[in-house]
Amino acid sequence: MENKKSSASVDPTFGQAPVFALNDEDVNPLAIQYLKDVRREALTTNATNYKGVSQRSSKFLADIYDDEPNSNPKLNSESQDIVNLGERSVDDLVTDATFNTPDTMRNYPTEQTSSELPTRLKKFNENSGQWLAWFKKSKTKILDSAFTTQGYDDDILNLLLFYLKQHLNESKDRNTGIETHLHNLLKDHNVSDEILSSNSWTIDETWITPTLSRLRSMRIRDIDDIKACLLGDYRSKKPRNYDQWTRFIRENEPNSSMFTTMVTQDDIWIIFKFMKQNWLKVMMKTPENFARTGMWLLYSMFYLSEDLNSTQISTLRDFAKKCQRLYLDKLVLHSQAGEGDQISLHEIKLPSEMIVLGILPPISGLAVIELVMVVISQIFGQKDLVAWTAIVQMG
Secondary structure, three states: OOOOOOOOOOEOOOOEOOOOOOOOOOOOHHHHHHHHHHHHHHHOOOOEEOOOOOOOOOOOOOOOOOOOOOOOHHHHHHHHHHOOOOOOOHHHHEOOOOOOOHHHHOOOHHHOOHHHOOHHHHHHHHHHHHHHHHHHHHHHHHHHHOOOOOOOOHHHHHHHHHHHHHHHHHOOOOOOOHHHHHHHHHOOOOOOHHHHHHOOOOOOHHHHHHHHHHHHOOOOOOHHHHHHHHHOOOHHHOOOOHHHHHHHHHHOOOOHHHHHHOOOHHHHHHHHHHHHHHHHHHHHHOHHHOHHHHHHHHHHHHHOOOOOOHHHHHHHHHHHHHHHHHHHHHHHHHHHOOOHHHHHHHEOOOOHHHHHOOOOOOOOOOEHHHHHHHHHHHOOOOHHHHOHHHHEEOO
């Protein structure tokens, strides 16, 4: 039998090529059947039973930096201390896998049809293709068209601050909230007559509208924060630990400038790590108070490199499994109980930058945690994580 390994594509989950092709006519059919049985048994290991036998499973927090030395051990230990591992999750609903016996084979979860799935999972299957298309189109729009950075010198930057103050003065009767706050910060800002005479600019709506939109989406404490927003350079604002990241994400919507000047690929993995440890759970529990957490998860998926090694794929898969379990616990079970009004709270909220770019929300009330599973399953090859007929055991 010819060895197909050299010509086969690399499996995204295991980072290696298969030893032989299952469709090779020389492969023993019994070997193929054995492999199928092994796969089927593995898929039912995490089957969710809605009648549920309450069990607790121990949790292991893997280090996301297995491929490189730990450059900041203080950050890692600090973040791990935050997590309360004793809180209830969908682990309480997970049952042990059953073995292949004549009795258990009659109710094997792979025998389910799509019509037997919970309503939320049917909706997932029906709309996942459109959700993925929305993600790809939105990602292209953001990477191609979003505001990033501007190379203003100090004179030009101070002039822009002066023009912004003038605009706020002229519209002060209509100012509310952030505009009033900006006006108070800029009321004493002036530039020299020399700079004014050498730059006779006019501020129009094409500049002021997106600028104010970016400023409204941020926590502005002082003039330096305004300058960072005008320049699109957030390097000086970069969080350094769990508490700083938590505060920054709750106070600021994400934008492309942040992901091109401040957030590196390593930082995206740190965000995923904190999401898995605590932020996802909090977001799913009180979504109305943590919409920005979902926005940051969305932008992290937009900017995550698609060129990942096997260790990174494994870490991403582990993160997707956390999303899967929270999804089944918080949304699918709620759907079964008829709590549709609660599900609507989880619908994805678009940050201001996407609205300014004219990007419309996705169809059918997509939750950000659903989009994460669609993207990881389809783009990063983890399709078994959303094979609901093999995962959900309707007891």
